[in-house]
Amino acid sequence: MERNQILERLAVPLLDWYDGHRRILPWREEASPYRVWISEIMLQQTRVEAVKPYFERFLDAFPTIEKLADAREQNLLKLWEGLGYYNRVRNLKKAAQRVVLDYQGELPADYDYLISLPGIGSYTAGAISSIAYGLKRPAVDGNVLRIIARVTADEGDILKAAVKKRTESEMTKIMPDDRAGDFNQALMELGATVCIPNGDPKCSICPWKDICLAVKLNKVKDLPVRIKKNKKRIEEKTVIIIRDSEKCMIHKRADRGLLAGLYEFPNVRGHASQEEIIGYVKQMK
Numbered sequence: 001m002e003r004n005q006i007l008e009r010l011a012v013p014l015l016d017w018y019d020g021h022r023r024i025l026p027w028r029e030e031a032s033p034y035r036v037w038i039s040e041i042m043l044q045q046t047r048v049e050a051v052k053p054y055f056e057r058f059l060d061a062f063p064t065i066e067k068l069a070d071a072r073e074q075n076l077l078k079l080w081e082g083l084g085y086y087n088r089v090r091n092l093k094k095a096a097q098r099v100v101l102d103y104q105g106e107l108p109a110d111y112d113y114l115i116s117l118p119g120i121g122s123y124t125a126g127a128i129s130s131i132a133y134g135l136k137r138p139a140v141d142g143n144v145l146r147i148i149a150r151v152t153a154d155e156g157d158i159l160k161a162a163v164k165k166r167t168e169s170e171m172t173k174i175m176p177d178d179r180a181g182d183f184n185q186a187l188m189e190l191g192a193t194v195c196i197p198n199g200d201p202k203c204s205i206c207p208w209k210d211i212c213l214a215v216k217l218n219k220v221k222d223l224p225v226r227i228k229k230n231k232k233r234i235e236e237k238t239v240i241i242i243r244d245s246e247k248c249m250i251h252k253r254a255d256r257g258l259l260a261g262l263y264e265f266p267n268v269r270g271h272a273s274q275e276e277i278i279g280y281v282k283q284m285k
Helices: 003-008 011-021 033-043 048-061 065-069 073-080 087-103 111-116 122-133 142-152 161-174 180-193 274-283
Strands: 237-239 267-269
Touching: 003 142, 003 161, 011 180, 033 048, 033 087, 033 122, 048 073, 065 087, 073 087, 111 122, 122 180, 142 161, 142 180, 161 180, 267 274
Parallel strands: none
Antiparallel strands: 237 267
16 A cells, blocks of 8 residues: 555544544643643643643633733743743743734734744644644644654654655645644644554554554554664763752853753862862852
């Protein structure tokens, strides 16, 4: 069976499965553009169960885009504490400020505008466009790339932009006109709960089990292909803890770079000697 023939058979069983198996999630039950946006940003690199309490607290504190645009950065960072990747919440505020200026605080049904906002890429713009507005826009992330690679036995490197772009084009073509949002969410759901990245995929309950080439070719665990080029960089530092009774000294990191603007204990590169640490402390203001 050719790739196009497989792709054309995906939508119907996927949506039938989704209708009976989709999880009840707070951002799904009230899929306003703002709620979809916040949830999708929170869900980047983060598990659904971890996001749920953060989502509710965040929406309680900032129920509108106007409130988010006016938020103090320290309040935002505190509410985000534990989710990590803090530039996500900084970009949320920057984007909210633009939306207030450009659209009086209402996210528009305009994919090109959405993708121009800080922190919003093609996936998030596609999710908002399709789920909140019903527009035929793909939302392709790692989950979607993985399940499409498996069902078609595609050995292309999913970390390559060309593979993602091709998949976005293919998903747009097979997306039902009247269920764009459900289709995108069904793809996400299948990747999160059945065709999972780690461990054994649950092929026996997959709606695509009868057409999946990876199953037929016994390649499920071999796919998708990811060719990583960059090695992790390890930094060695000496951390200095300065205490005064129950208080500890901390300082703010630079506004740019890794963990920008967050607070940490003072530190120096490498394994510093006691004399070097004393000299460093004496120079602190």
